[in-house]
Amino acid sequence: MSKKSTRVDVACQALRQAIIEQALPPGTKLPEDELGAQFRMSRTLVRAALAQLQSEGLVDAPPRRTATTAKPTLEEAREVFEVRRTLEREVVRLVIARWRPEFGAELEGHVRKEEAARKAGEARVSIRLAGEFHIKLGELAGNSLFRRYLGEVVSRCSLILALYGRPHSADCAVNEHREIVAALRSRNAEAAIELMDHHLGAVEHRALLDQDRDAQFDLGAVLSRYTETAETGNGSKIARLPRRKTRAAK
Amino acid sequence: MSKKSTRVDVACQALRQAIIEQALPPGTKLPEDELGAQFRMSRTLVRAALAQLQSEGLVDAPPRRTATTAKPTLEEAREVFEVRRTLEREVVRLVIARWRPEFGAELEGHVRKEEAARKAGEARVSIRLAGEFHIKLGELAGNSLFRRYLGEVVSRCSLILALYGRPHSADCAVNEHREIVAALRSRNAEAAIELMDHHLGAVEHRALLDQDRDAQFDLGAVLSRYTETAETGNGSKIARLPRRKTRAAK
């Protein structure tokens, strides 16, 4: 489960993760050159990655201006949550319909991880795991398109939380997850849907007051944490920002 | 409602339409050079268009082989229909919730167009209008993400029909559309959902026996019908297939 990614996917994945974990706050500029230098690839590939992320709603890339991490409006946020509720309800139904005992173990294992991260105060990890719980459900539903759409809205929700939510509020849901798992295990569709709806309502509710923590920070530094390239694979054909010097060290 | 498209979008749109109308049967090769010559743009842009269409599930583009119009498996087809049912049910609810009298007129107008096309035996147009009915509903739901996802699955369904359906069977649904409109107009959500489910069940059911009508045909000829560029805008920087001669006239 590793060798199938193209170079574009690698960049995509790194950026996606960075955005989801709110390491790149909404509105952050993403200049093609700089990303290219970071990922050791040409603008051609960076561009493809950005296009992909734009189609997922994680990046804004208006014609002829620098792409940025998306800043969804409140209206868009509402839409995303609306779709998400619809998808997750159906996913719950599907998962229950094809329930197998392994599912319970799998999900409970995950919730335990969430719990651990939460206790350890690992905000970044908590956020990621919280999202992955829903993704995992999507996978158990056995429909790859559901899975894809769900992945998309879940990512976008992380972004929305980053933009509108109170800081560090995305990860208070471990208990709710646990209850959902219990309902699934007892194959009680009604209860599970009810819980899921409530859970998502709570998540959405956390999207409230805004606040501009727009502090300047170093794009390269953040991204390097998400680039899994084994160190500076030098000898690469791509020079370090051949076209201009990075402005990060301003 | 015309000047907002980038060049990539133009190509995308043309290809999408051609695929949806089944003018480019599943499995048709789409070499970047040839498309570039057709659309008067470089491979760079063609590539972006193909990537987009791949993400919509209309094109298969495995690494280092020529892209083709997608050939979904039966399993994938099942998945698409499953998601589609979920989305459309919710759309029906939303449309009813925000119902306004204009909606009725709008939809009925559309159904009349479908009827007309059907009578005129315009298969191509019929297929397009049948899809657009659902798109229109998606628009009335007032959620652009629903709209986008719905558009995607509807397109894919056209493709699936092209692959698995009996020829010319995609457009027998005018009456069903009419009934749905009636139910919406009376704001009877239960009935409307019931009808929609039944309708989609019927559409899905038409996806049955396969059949290989794979006859050779001329890619350029088909595409030129979908390229709205005002004639050969010669003087263009792009030569006609500079790298090799077209094989179409084989």
Place this chain on the structure above:
DNA sequence: GGGTGTAATTCTGTATACAGGATTTTACTA
């Protein structure tokens, strides 16, 4: 001091070059 027009700079849009893969053709062997 705050506009504002213009020059400099940054950055995107797009074509194109070149290096391999993938495929097809050709040629040769059993």
Place this chain on the structure above:
DNA sequence: TAGTAAAATCCTGTATACAGAATTACACCC
């Protein structure tokens, strides 16, 4: 004649060049 290896060709992966749009910096004026 079928099978296969080598060669030719088609086609994609990717970097890069260059043109022009957007943005920023500056100088000038009121």
